[in-house]
Amino acid sequence: MPPIADSPNGHIRIRGARTHNLANVDVDIPRNQLVVITGVSGSGKSSLAFDTLLAEGQRQYIDSLSVYTRQFFDQMERPDVESIEGLQPAVAVDQNTGSHNARSTVGTVTEVYDHLRVLFSRAGSLACPDCDTVIEQQSPDEIEQAIAAMPNESRVMIVSPLVRGRKGKHSDVLDSARKAGFARVRIDGTTYPIDEVPELGARKTHDISAVVDRIVIREGIEKRLTESVRLALKHGEGVMEIVYQIREDGQKSDEWHERVFSTQFACPRCGASVAEVEPRTFSFNSPYGACPECSGLGISEGFDPELVLPDLSKSIAGGAIAPWRGEAKTRAEKHRKLLAGFDTETPLESWTEKRLQELLTGDGKKFRGLLLELEIEYAGAKREKLREQLATFRGEVTCADCRGSRLGRASRTSRVGGKTIDQVTALTISAAREFFSTVEFDAERAPIAQPLVREIQHRLAYLAKAGVGYLALDRRADTLSGGELQRVRLATAIGSGLVGVMYLLDEPSIGLHPRDNGRLIETLRELQQQGNSVIVVEHEEAFMRAADYLIDCGPGAGRNGGHVVATGTPDEVAASEQSLTGRYLSNHAGNGYREPRKPRKTKRLVLEGATLHNLQDVTLDIPLGLMTCVTGVSGSGKSSLVIETLARQLARQLHNAIAKPGPFRSLRGTAALDRAVLVDQSPIGRTPRSNAATYTGIFDDIRKIFAGTKLARQRGWKIGRFSFNVSGGRCEECQGQGLKKIEMNFLPDLFIECPTCHGARFNRETLRVTYRGKSIADVLDLSIADAVEFFENFANVRRLLQALVDVGLGYLPLGQPSTTLSGGEAQRIKLATELGRPASGHTLYILDEPTTGLHPHNVEQLLSVLHQLVDAGNTVVVIEHQTSVMRSADWLVDLGPEGGADGGRLVFAGPPADIAECQESHTGSWLREHL
Incomplete structure (x- = not known):
């Protein structure tokens, strides 16, 4: 790459950046290049990329808008920087999952579903929701005949729709109806005189x-009916409705029904009519398209058949949760009676689906069904213990009405290429690409469909290129990993075709197998070659070596970081003696490798027959007392096997948790375990009040220490006096936050240091209480490393603080708000919390990609801690792709060979050194080439 001064596209010039721990940084970043910012965790990478570059780019854009428009934007805090020149419009593709909304899917996030809704509404073939016959046009005469054919004495209200699902007071509509001579209107299901x-x-x-x-309905109304139908269709623009009460067998029903008639669509076989199909008809976020039973979620809470009857000998019907004291035998007998007529000795797998459905729901039987009986029992349970026991058999169950499709019956009738919209979204991205490459339309629909199909294909192609082709379009967005969601959003950004933009990405390699790194790098390179600046915060070696320009932050973390240590091409950084990253790039640093331990044959944890999602009857054999690494390409089934099946079953078995595990046949070897601990990637807190001290529980012990001081005892102050979450000892001016929020209307909200406590969070009287010369506010400002020495006489506090130091967080201020922590820092705090607790030597630790956000130097620190756990007799299972972790494991489990439907199989299990000989394993192929 030419020197930065000669760059034809110029550069972004940053001067005096002081955001967070940045130490007055000056740096020039070349524009329209692939730039990687790296450094140890806490060195200031995110502060430079997101809290400085992104924040300033957003501020400059929003400043170009009107004052009125600005008030509708959530604006980032203005960065502490002297100047930034040459800045382009900024787009962030980070790991933030945004709203954890169960309604968001891969299809909606990528906007593929929006195009599908238009396609199915404008170019789909409509079918009857009752008999599946193709819908045809219905004439006014046919509508009249259908109404006249109703039983005599039935009461019918003929109405003409004027407004459908629109917000507003609609005074003009009501005035028009009054002028047209209508005496009554029906509003939201209620009829009113038009003047009332x-x-x-x-x-x-x-x-x-x-x-x-x-x-x-009676003889002699034909003429009146004809006039009314014609008038209703005229004002309803071809659509009318009837609201009616049926009289059958001489009895009047009190129940009112509604039916829609249209001159456009009607079933020629059964006469059923539907309203005009619109894009919102296929939206599960709209009442016009959503399943009425589950409100468009596709799931509901209830007794799960798989938990109630996984095995008759162990089910609730077989008395598994007995004894319930007192009523135990009665309840068990009651549920056994529901099994009357069924052979309880026959394995559940051999029962027909119909018979099992009858047993569970009561269909075809006189009894109400086991599930309904349990719902009644649960609702009426007065004793909390009984409700807790019954709750272990409840969970998220698929909606019985829409079968998880989220859509109402009418929304599942339009077809394109022989498939309904829910059948299309159930396809993986790769399968959807194949479907739309072969779908054909008739001459009438082709001009409408072709532009939509092209756009859909365009978006699907970029998703496949981003390495997420195994994801189904209806996959819930809140079930995606941070890396998966980021790659989905990246594909959407690339497909937009923008140029002259600065894209900032936060570790896009998270969750990605090394085999797929090259494909993602090609995607980023394509984005850069379109005429954009691509700035990536990343530690993965492949990304650093592929960069046009590398910026290494450090040299340490926290107060010891915040400097730019080295810049230039990867080779130039590798040659830098000051750069820790350069040492790893030049192979002058360690890699965490150690000789693997040998498994003990008699002690193993064996999970047999796992079939969740794409798992194909997988058996997971984990040697106890070792470190096992579970790897495989994205979508191969790692999380389904380890997190959603094994971890949840261990939680139920060892800790009486309610979480539902994925289906499996058996789990052996748990007798050798006392505990199972899952350390996942969920955040430790969402408010500034949460910090490392509060999450680990250290702050409770610290408050006890201050409450035990002489001055605190003299004044009668208890532990609550030293909490910033309750009134008493905290500063009431800022409510214990240390900052005051000033709303600036169309400008970003301004946070200033509290003028009363000056950021200390506590009032003046509380701060007079000191321990070893420091107030409680001073203690929260201590770095974790300094706090270890300060509290050396308190074993519990020291042990937890030392665990934080051991995982590389010694630089972190003890009271730093959790909202300012990086993803890697938050996960290591969770890990340290577990490490700081007394271990029995019989604990299973399950970690989900613990190297997220970690520099190779931090990975070595982490591996040292994990091996200490194993040396103490514990078992560690790690889901990971990081090379150092795979090489230093004692046992390697590789799933695949591909993702999605082509994965879910056990490809290899054994010592890491042997996987290179496995021809089917992508992990083995990669290790053969690179190690």
């Missing part, structure tokens, strides 16, 4: 219909 309509909420969604006529 209540004022409608302007921000609420309303349905308004004009009541054309109210009739009773």
